[in-house]
Amino acid sequence: MAKAKTAYVCNDCGADFAKWQGQCTECGAWNTLKEVRLGSSVKTSASGGRSGYAGSLEAKVTPLAEINLEELPRFSSTLEEFDRVLGGGFVPGSVVLIGGHPGAGKSTVLLQVLCQLAQQQDALYVTGEESLQQVAMRASRLGLPTANLQMLSATDVDAVVQAAAQVKPKIMVVDSIQVMHQAEIQSAPGSVSQVRECAAELTRFAKQSGTVLILVGHVTKDGSLAGPKVLEHIIDCSIMLEGSHDSRFRTLRGIKNRFGAVNELGVFAMTEQGLKEVSNPSAIFLQRGDEVSSGSVVMVVWEGTRPLLVEIQALVDASSLGNPRRVAVGLEQNRLSMLLAILHRHGGLMVGDQDVFVNVVGGVKIMEPSADLALLFALVSSFRDHPLPRELVVFGEVGLAGEIRPVPSGQERIREAAKHGFKKAIVPHGNAPREPIKGMEVVVVKKLSEALGAI
Template identity: 70%
Template sequence: MAKTKNKTAFVCNDCGSEYSKWQGQCADCGAWNTVVEIRLGPAPGGGLAGKSAATRKGFTGTLSEARVLSDIDLQDQPRISTGAGELDRVLGGGLVPGSAILIGGNPGAGKSTLLLQTMCHLAQGMEALYITGEESLQQVAMRAKRLELPTDRLRLMSETNVEAIYAAAQQYSPKVLVVDSIQVVHSEDIASAPGSVSQVRECAAYLTRFAKQTGTVLFLVGHVTKDGSLAGPKVLEHMIDCSILLEGSDDSRFRTLRGQKNRFGAVNELGVFAMTEGGLKEVKNPSAIFLNRASEPASGSAVMVVWEGTRPLLVEIQALVDDSQLSNPRRVAVGLEQNRLNMLLAVLHRHGGLQVGDQDVFANVVGGVKVLETSADLALLLAIVSSFRDRILPSDMVIFGEVGLSGEIRPVPSGQERLQEAAKHGFTRAIVPRANMPKHPIAGMTITPVTKLSEALAAV
């Protein structure tokens, strides 16, 4: 009797592209040393990978005919509140039935704590099932007791087999299902180890298909790599509806929840939580914690207004310019983009007449916030000038605006809302792009419009 030979494939860990043989660089995403060999198990008739094309149903569970676009019902699906306003904000207003949500974060960031709090709240009004694959039932129960959460309604199950999870979900018919985490879930029909590209991809697709068929809200917890990105194949992020990342430094009790992908809401929405003895507590006014400035004013500090998702956020930015003892001066940016700092320093030299080529330049966003938009350009440059000349900027002044390569100050979106948020926190002066001047004056605030970097430097 002939022996069956195990089939193998080579798959990129970053993007999920498949190749017939190993190669050092992925031709699709350009990453090096990410192509790994996986074993393809046999395809029996009744398992996860063994359904034939003739019997397999569509992704949402039904084989429907093509319909005219105008005949599709546009009635909005009802949202389910999680009980935490900041989480609802990041999700776009609440949970959408049948959606798949991937939440990632560094170890110890609080992913399991946040989901356990959410599930205990939701279980009081609907059927909820929490699948834990990394912790025992006793560990989860001890955490719930320590956090003083209601535990009389939430169903808890310790399982890593995707077929067993599917059977339990069919038995209990939960409205919300949590799988913690997708990297430890495996299928018996796939020969590779849990956490491999094939296991993560197929198990996530299997669970997502179940969520679409039954209208269940699915939470998948994902691991992150050492650079902070979600581990596993890139196709995992394309498969789900919403991807959120819980971030926080070890020396801070604050956690930021940022939306990276959302089919039902705004992208880059930001939610802020505080880690306390009673779990994660939402922060209603994030600007207040990020503006906890020093009692004595110092040079190199400026306040900017950034736009996070659907709301403005006041953040303090600090800069330090010092004589360099190295032949190649250092440029360090924390919470900002490194390349953009280098570019702005060149603009400052060319159009601002300030040479810092022989100086070390350090820039930091206070509070551990990551600023991803260009509205922080002008505030960063003025903070650098303030530190270099050792002149203190007014403490009641806010600054925002994008700086172009020719030294022009470009407008940014939602300028009116940014100024109103600053006025709400007691700021009385502002330097903004001329195109962002409000049509109606804001009570108690003096606004200085600028069109060039030289005008902004003259204003301070």
């Protein structure tokens, strides 16, 4: 009897090795190599053999000029915030991967979407983690229309593809990809080989049939998507549903999107009737107290295609430790250390013996450098115990030489702040408005010293 061939594949980057080792030499991660058995037989799909991820059965060379540029018609998910993250709705034949921590609401929001879409077109919900009765109980509790939604409880990917070929849905949800398996692969469900092959098989079906496929994915303890890295390369759109258990708000952020902008943000509120859209996210993130305190300032960040006003708070306190703490929630830790060095060199403020804590209110994660100037203002305000004006809004990138650099969409940021009643804005010189904005005093600065002098 021939000996079964095995390989060891890294869960983080997908690199394979002939033997097990503690550290992956490709990405540097530890204890991520998993054993994968290499089957001798070639998997033959129901669609006519092993084809590419795009699902094409015939390889035909076509001149670029002869390709039809007619855009595939999108259809709405019935949730405007969901459509915003997707880039305008679902594209037929696309594969969407949605991840998030347990309890974030992935299954809830997808059940809401499919129950509403099933009133207009064929929809199939495949559940592998819950029984049909459990899903039905959730739909009844949320008060969703359940008459037309087709349900399937299965974990065999071949059975899922056969059932979908009979139903011919326009949209299908697989919850989740980590529990799907193929009988030809010896490894357990959730392993690298199972996730890779099951996702490839489902993707081929979606591309060939024009079905919108939504895959639910698990996350690891550090918050990244579980499974091989090739999973994120196969799919067309990757989105993450984020939110802490002690907060009723959830944010849906686009990580990868072949049909729209990345880093788009959608905001939802968890209620008894499921996830409800928040049409004006700035209003919930600006719920400030009546008393103005030091270390707090409002900034305008750009999330995808719209401005968003959020409050940033800082606390600078004397440290009793030999190595003062630097804690950043919602911001990058390394950027905080860099800004503290800039503040010392170009602002004349030494906080090397102080504990520094920074928090973005509302659980928002700031991914762009436009929050640099607001963060420095909050640090100076807390250190000097000097409250900033309540009607002040700040944004701008700070360079290593102490210069204040302009940020994209500066005009729209200022107008959004004026719309919410702010009276004064401190912005980079490159973002000075071309025309005066009614009710808004705009102060432009070029250097960090000028900005600190303005407050």
